[in-house]
Amino acid sequence: MKAFEPLKQRCGAWIWSLTPNCADMSRLASQSLEKALPLALRLKMRLHFLVCVWCCRYRKQLKFLRQAAPDLEQHAGVLPGRGLSLEARRRIVQRLQNPRGQ
């Protein structure tokens, strides 16, 4: 198997030279969530995903966070944490009792 190592490396380097680098891929992965990218670029990205497990994971993880995010609202509202301060609470109650005031 060792004999194939240089060939594998050369293939990797060749594909690498044809596709966007990982830093660009991370930008493109995010952009692809916003709009349809041109076909040629999508193909290059596909090719990159074939040889780069890190970019595959990155894209998968972004998608996971995107899917989870809408539920954050309902969780964040009830999780323990900072709420209205006592002072703000009093001020608002006072204002509501006298809505035309000031």
Place this chain on the structure above:
Amino acid sequence: MDADKDSTAGQALPPEGAPAAPALSDPERWVELHGDYLFRYAIMRLRDATKAEDAVQETFLAALKGGRSFAGRSAEKSWLVGVLKNKISDYFRKASRETSFTDMEFYSDEESDRFVADGLFKDSWIHELGPHEWSSPGASLDSEVFWQTFRDCSNKLPKNVGTVFTLREVDGIQSREICAMLNISESNLWVMLHRARMALRRCMDTNWFEKKDRPE
């Protein structure tokens, strides 16, 4: 005026957890029942405690004016959230006319230290520092600590980047609408979203998925 203030301050607020009146509950109880929820909603988007308090106050005032009756507490809450949403987008529209939303933002790429600096594989992930596989991400959704981590990580995002992330990903508002609301270009929005997602992914990686003593 002073006497007024004292009498209000001395008034006992209704006890927590008391059942909501089926009809329009009285304004004091609104603050008790929904104040914290609305404040958290507002601060996640406005990222400023004073502005969030003001938005909550305006919401209650608007609700008082447009008084309606409700079938129950949750219907009342979602109505108030709807009013607050409008207050928040009004705020952004107004603020974006006065100051630019993006010029104060520092656009450094937080992950740049995770990419190879030079050579043939310049700008590829440094293998040890690249994204690791996340174990059972689906199961995480059932954990309260996961959501706490998610909330804390999104709160740690830089101010404007965090606002953009919440509007786009949590509220699901379309890019074009956000650009109009904040008066920014689409490419500006993309850069900010890219930064937000990158920083959030990294934060969740460190504080949840890669955490050794992570609670299940």
